Amino acid sequence: MHAEQAYAFSHTLLRDAAYQLQLPEDRAQLHAxxxxxxxxxxxxxxxxxxSDAESNDQPHASDPFAAELAEHAARGVESALKSTKQGLYLLRAGLFARRHDDSGLAMSAFLKAASCDGLEPHMQRRARLYAINEMVLCGMLEEAERHIMMLRDIAREAGDVASEFRTEHALAGIHWNRGRMDQAEEVLRRALSLAARSGRSDLASECRGGLGVLLCDSGRAGAALEHLIAAVEHFRATRANVRVALNLGNLALCYARLNDFDAARRYYEEALAIAQGExxxxxxxMLQCGIADLFRKRGRPELAEPHYLAALKLLSETxxxxxEVxxxxxxxxxxxxxxRHADATKFRERAYELALEMGNPLLEQVALMGLAKTSSNAGRHEEAAARYRRSLDISRALGHTYREAASSCDLADSLLALNRFDEARALALRVLELCDSGVxxxxxxxxxxxxxxxxxxxxHxxxxxxxxxxxxxxxPTLETRLGAELARLFLARIQVRLGxxxxxxxHWRQGIRQLALxxxxxVVKTHTDEMRTTCKAEGVAPLDEH
Structure with missing residues (x-):
């Protein structure tokens, strides 16, 4: 709460002096x-x-002041309701901060709530789980893992299957954020087994949804389908419509990875209709963003752009x-x-500003990659390399091996443009090592x-x-489809030089035929011209001549 809202005078020193002059019992009365x-x-x-179901708690007029009200409750006179009120407002403060993407404040409030005697033990456990989620958003993965282990022990001692399950789910998320997909999958399968043994079909379906997304991200979209379909069927039966929309969106992503554009679009549109209805x-x-990504990757920017604009409007308003980043x-x-490079730069700079405002290194790393691409596209390779290196440093600090691999590839490209071959080669070889170890x-x-x-x-x-x-x-994948054909044309030019x-x-005929599609x-003309230049330099007929 701002000083001018709380006191008749706003000077910090005067306010503090007046506060300290009060006797402890008077201060307690004033807080009450x-x-x-x-x-x-x-x-x-x-x-x-x-609860384990979806919750649509409505905001309350006191929520913007909940953190201060929790403090007033804690410092007020002793009463039977003192700690109960403190716990109430701490939880509401955390939820208010979370709704407004203030992960630091949300984490602090939830951690205090987790230790508040005025809350029932099951509420304390859920508050600690909420705090863990905010730690992950802040990139505090080691601290989050420590609290996960603490909460798992507490849940097991209490016989709280739901909380124990969710600690496993959260632990899988930690491994996932670090790019350790094999470990994440192992933990999720353990969680699925726990839910099945306990007869908790709701938790099992929640886990299957998460496992499906992980398998899709791991390049196993086909194996992911059965898990996501099972999750959709369960949540349809229980009328958990927002979860239906979530899993349909993930199902659409899987079909996109399997190059089934029609199925992907169909599931995205069904998920979008449900989300709008709810x-x-x-x-x-986020579903509008997913549809936009689908059209963009299919080479239909004119269809993608309206969906991006709709997504940005919704995400900003909520x-x-x-x-939004x-x-x-x-x-x-x-x-x-x-x-449209000037517009691209503007949006990438805004994404980076938001990520810094949030204090979220995971998002900062994503936004930095975008800014580095802007620098690279403009031919500013030293600047691009510096941004990619910062992105790489963040990835390594977080232990995120997948993002380390992505940053290393892009940094290697920038160093290649600067003719720093040895540095670029070492980074590319490091990526292969990371892939061999599970990325x-x-x-x-x-x-x-x-x-x-x-x-x-x-x-060479x-x-x-x-x-x-x-x-x-x-x-080949949807993501590498274009790159594979460009690589094939590159191979053809190398083989011309090798005789x-x-x-x-x-290779040329196959590559140029697919590229034209x-x-x-x-783009086709540019690569045709490059081929002819190479053939001329080698004294041979162009590859497109019989």
Missing amino acids: LALRCFEDWLGVPELPRI GARRREG GDQRG IALNNYANLLAGVS VGDERFKALVCLARIEEADG LGKAENWILEALALP KLESARA IAPPE
């Missing part, structure tokens, strides 16, 4: 009076509903800064892809292509050919 005045004015809110505007915002960054990628996704493909480009630039054509062949041997003309011609004509 302040609390009573606020409750007479605004009413007494209900204790938030804490008034779940934050969920609606105060979902985390979602993601949407801003993805929209900027679309703008950069259609050469999944498209980073192996990117690292292999990067190594090929490094060796080609450094004059045979090594470049081997790296690119290894990249092309990987199963392997038959192989070069075969997914890229604008000017």
Whole structure:
């Protein structure tokens, strides 16, 4: 609460002096009076509903002052309701801060609530779980893991299956955020077993939804489908509609990864209709972003842009800064892809500002990657390298191996542009090490292509050919579809220089035919011109001539 709202005078030193001059019992009476005045004015809110079902607790007029009201309750005169009121307002303060994306304040309030004797033990356990979630958002992964272990022991001693389950779920999230997908999967499967043994189909379905997303992120979208479909069926049966929308959105993401655009769009649109019907505007915002991402990756920017704009409006209006950072960054990628670089820069800078305001290093790292792309696209490779290096430092500090791999690939590209071949090579090889140790996704493909480009630039054509062949041997994904065809054309040019003309011609024809299906004509022309320049330099006929 601001001083001018709380006292007749606002000078900090005068206020503190006046406060300290009060006798302890008088101060306690004044705190009790302040609390009573606020409750007479605004009413007494209900204790938030804490259950395993979805909760749609309505905000209360006192919520903006809840942290201060908890302090008044704690410092007021002794009464039977003193600690109960303190716990009530601490929980509401945490939920208010969480709604407004103030993770630091939310975490502090929830931790205090977890130790408040005025709350029932099950409420204390849930408050600690909420605090853990905010720690993860703040990037405090080690502290979060410590509290997870503490809460798991408390839950087991109390026989609280739901809380024990959620500690496992939270622990999987820690591993996930660090890019340790194998460990995350092991913990989620353990949680699924616990839910099944306890006869808790609701918890099992919640876990299957999480497991489905993890499998999808791990490059196993096909294996993810059965888990997400089972989760959707359960939540439909129990009429948990927002959870239905959540899992349908994740199901759409899986089908996008499986290159089934029609199914992905169908599930996104169904999820969006449910979210709109339920008034779940934050969920609606993220689904709009998902649909936009789908169109962007399919090369339909004109269809993607309205969905990004709708997502940004919803996420801004609902105060979902985390979602807004993601949407801003993805929209900027679309703008950069259609050469609207000034607009892309504006949105990336806004994403970075928001991430810094939130104090969230995970989001800061994402936004930094976007800004680095802006620098790279503008040919400012030293600036790009500095931003990618900062992104890499954050990833390593958080122990996030997937993001370390992504940052390393991009930093290697920038160093290649600066002709710093040895540094670039070391980073790309490090990415392969990370992939061998469990990092999944498209980073192996990117690292292999990067190594090929490094060796080609450094004059080692045979090594470049081997790296690119290894990249092309990987199963293609929606994300690597364009990159694979560009890599095939790059391979054809290398093989021309190596004198392997038959192989070069075969790779060229296959690559240019596929590129024409997914890229604008000017891109096809650029690569055709590059091929002809290479052939001319080698004294051979162009590969597109019979």
